[in-house]
Amino acid sequence: MTTEPLWYQNAIFYEVNVRAFYDSNADGHGDLPGLIEKLDYLKDLGVNCIWVMPIYDSPLRDDGYDISDFLKIQAVFGNVQDFRRLIEEAHARGIRIITDMIMNHTSDQHPWFQAARSDPNSPYRDFYVWSDTREKYSDARIIFLDTEESNWSWDEKAQQYYWHRFYASQPDLNYDNPAVRQAMLDIMKFWLDMGIDGFRADAVPYLIEREGTNCENLPETHAILKEVRTFIDKNYPGRILLAEANQWPKDVLEYFGNSDEFHMGFHFPVMPRIFMALRKADRSSLVWILEQTPPIPKNCQWCTFLRNHDELTLEMVTEEERQWMWQQYAPDPRMRLNLGIRRRQAPLLENDPALIRLANVLLFSLPGTPIIYYGDEIGMGDNIWLFDRNGVRTPMQWDKTANAGFSSAAPDKLYASVIEQDPYGLQIVNVEDQLADPNSLFNFFKRLIEIRKANPAFSIGNLTWLDVTDPGVVAISRVYEGQTLVILLNLSLDTKNLHLQIPNVYGAPLDLWNNQFRMDWNDGKIDCQLTARQYIWLKFTG
Numbered sequence: 052m053t054t055e056p057l058w059y060q061n062a063i064f065y066e067v068n069v070r071a072f073y074d075s076n077a078d079g080h081g082d083l084p085g086l087i088e089k090l091d092y093l094k095d096l097g098v099n100c101i102w103v104m105p106i107y108d109s110p111l112r113d114d115g116y117d118i119s120d121f122l123k124i125q126a127v128f129g130n131v132q133d134f135r136r137l138i139e140e141a142h143a144r145g146i147r148i149i150t151d152m153i154m155n156h157t158s159d160q161h162p163w164f165q166a167a168r169s170d171p172n173s174p175y176r177d178f179y180v181w182s183d184t185r186e187k188y189s190d191a192r193i194i195f196l197d198t199e200e201s202n203w204s205w206d207e208k209a210q211q212y213y214w215h216r217f218y219a220s221q222p223d224l225n226y227d228n229p230a231v232r233q234a235m236l237d238i239m240k241f242w243l244d245m246g247i248d249g250f251r252a253d254a255v256p257y258l259i260e261r262e263g264t265n266c267e268n269l270p271e272t273h274a275i276l277k278e279v280r281t282f283i284d285k286n287y288p289g290r291i292l293l294a295e296a297n298q299w300p301k302d303v304l305e306y307f308g309n310s311d312e313f314h315m316g317f318h319f320p321v322m323p324r325i326f327m328a329l330r331k332a333d334r335s336s337l338v339w340i341l342e343q344t345p346p347i348p349k350n351c352q353w354c355t356f357l358r359n360h361d362e363l364t365l366e367m368v369t370e371e372e373r374q375w376m377w378q379q380y381a382p383d384p385r386m387r388l389n390l391g392i393r394r395r396q397a398p399l400l401e402n403d404p405a406l407i408r409l410a411n412v413l414l415f416s417l418p419g420t421p422i423i424y425y426g427d428e429i430g431m432g433d434n435i436w437l438f439d440r441n442g443v444r445t446p447m448q449w450d451k452t453a454n455a456g457f458s459s460a461a462p463d464k465l466y467a468s469v470i471e472q473d474p475y476g477l478q479i480v481n482v483e484d485q486l487a488d489p490n491s492l493f494n495f496f497k498r499l500i501e502i503r504k505a506n507p508a509f510s511i512g513n514l515t516w517l518d519v520t521d522p523g524v525v526a527i528s529r530v531y532e533g534q535t536l537v538i539l540l541n542l543s544l545d546t547k548n549l550h551l552q553i554p555n556v557y558g559a560p561l562d563l564w565n566n567q568f569r570m571d572w573n574d575g576k577i578d579c580q581l582t583a584r585q586y587i588w589l590k591f592t593g
């Protein structure tokens with residue numbers, strides 16, 4: 052595996068829900084040995100870092116984002132030895148592993164909380180945030196709007212209210228307490244010593260509360276995160292921290308610090324704007340958000356995505372845009388959840404192969420390291436009738452056999468039903484068929500990843516919008532170390548004529564998708580026609 056310290060800047064991430072991926076022991080739940088068995092599949096796809104969703108002990112009130120023991124693996128997933136083996140086997144294939152680290156809160160079943168609520172004199176009492184009234188921190192918004200009425204819940208045992216930014220079953224830790232900060236470092240040390248390559252740090256904006264603020268992105272929170280980074284740099288160079296901060300780019304910028312906080316941060320606001328641009332056949336919202344995106348420190352990187360395990364969040368759009376997105380992409384109220392949309396990529400994009408491909412080419416054309424959500428590489432569907440966000444977490448569809456080859460347990464033993472209804476049912480959407488079909492979505496993704504990895508200008512090159520007046524066209528250049536990539540996409544269903552002169556490029560460009568030189572576009576003089584939803588990626592090396 053590469054020892055390149057900036058490996059994360061030009062990587063392809065893949066988000067895995069272990070429970071949903073592959074069941075090795077026929078108990079109806081995916082597990083770590085199952086994921087190990089499928090590593091060759093992921094290697095073949097070409098991804099080189101897996102983000103493993105929470106695998107720790109948990110009562111599963113928030114699918115593992117409610118941890119009751121940070122050092123133990125849920126029995127259905129296997130054990131610490133399995134996890135160690137996963138790291139070794141992944142590394143042997145040149146794939147890195149990062150895991151979720153849920154810093155902000157624990158489960159209410161965690162022994163810390165149990166001790167805290169039972170005894171006011173327990174050293175753990177001060178691990179959480181308590182109050183006699185619900186009046187404090189009233190400027191903090193509620194995140195899980197559909198289920199929570201307040202960020203305070205009454206605890207009978209403690210006879211006080213406790214603070215929680217998510218479900219009431221997820222009490223927030225008190226980061227003003229140095230013992231909490233130390234406990235979290237000890238937990239990270241445990242997993243880093245095992246060899247993991249970093250953490251996707253969950254919900255980091257909310258670590259600290261202060262009266263009179265919205266309790267997000269506070270300077271004290273950044274100071275704590277910088278302590279974590281110092282600890283990593285000192286003891287585990289080359290490992291990374293990825294910030295889950297669903298905020299505006301200027302606020303996420305603070306999480307990169309002066310290259311002394313996070314290595315990576317999700318770019319949340321760009322995601323809904325890709326969907327807007329596609330549906331409107333108009334690039335304007337995308338241009339706007341990229342203009343709002345400040346340069347980041349040299350050693351940092353954005354993480355970009357179209358979908359993940361949560362609802363497609365519409366927190367970073369205006370009220371008007373949100374209504375429009377709901378109207379366009381979630382016409383059935385059942386598709387909506389909190390401030391978002393609980394659907395997968397393929398159904399959102401009308402299961403239209405040209406549109407799905409264009410959306411991903413667009414994502415992969417932008418700065419940042421892209422993340423693929425498991426199953427999206429084969430165009431899996433969703434089940435909006437399942438509770439909360441479970442509809443986008445259904446079993447991976449490996450083949451056409453019973454349970455889509457995900458598990459050999461009886462169907463009623465599965466943690467969730469496999470999608471069976473057309474057009475997303477296992478008969479139509481499955482890995483086996485797509486591996487065998489050179490024109491499948493899987494093989495498209497494989498090529499997309501291959502091209503992208505071979506051309507670092509995609510991930511870190513300077514981005515310039517080329518001079519094209521038609522808003523239905525995305526025309527950009529990405530320049531890095533003597534390489535100029537030219538990206539031409541037609542968002543619309545109409546044919547577009549383009550006449551461009553790309554500055555400072557010489558010779559004939561290579562068309563990266565068909566691997567042929569375009570002699571007719573010598574020295575950057577491009578005259579072309581883009582058919583409906585067509586995309587072209589060119590490379591000038593002169």
Ligand code: NOJ
Pocket residue numbers: 113116117153217253254295360361
């Ligand atoms: C963000 C995670 O992505 C989400 O799934 C979870 O519910 C919340 N954080 C709370 O941990």
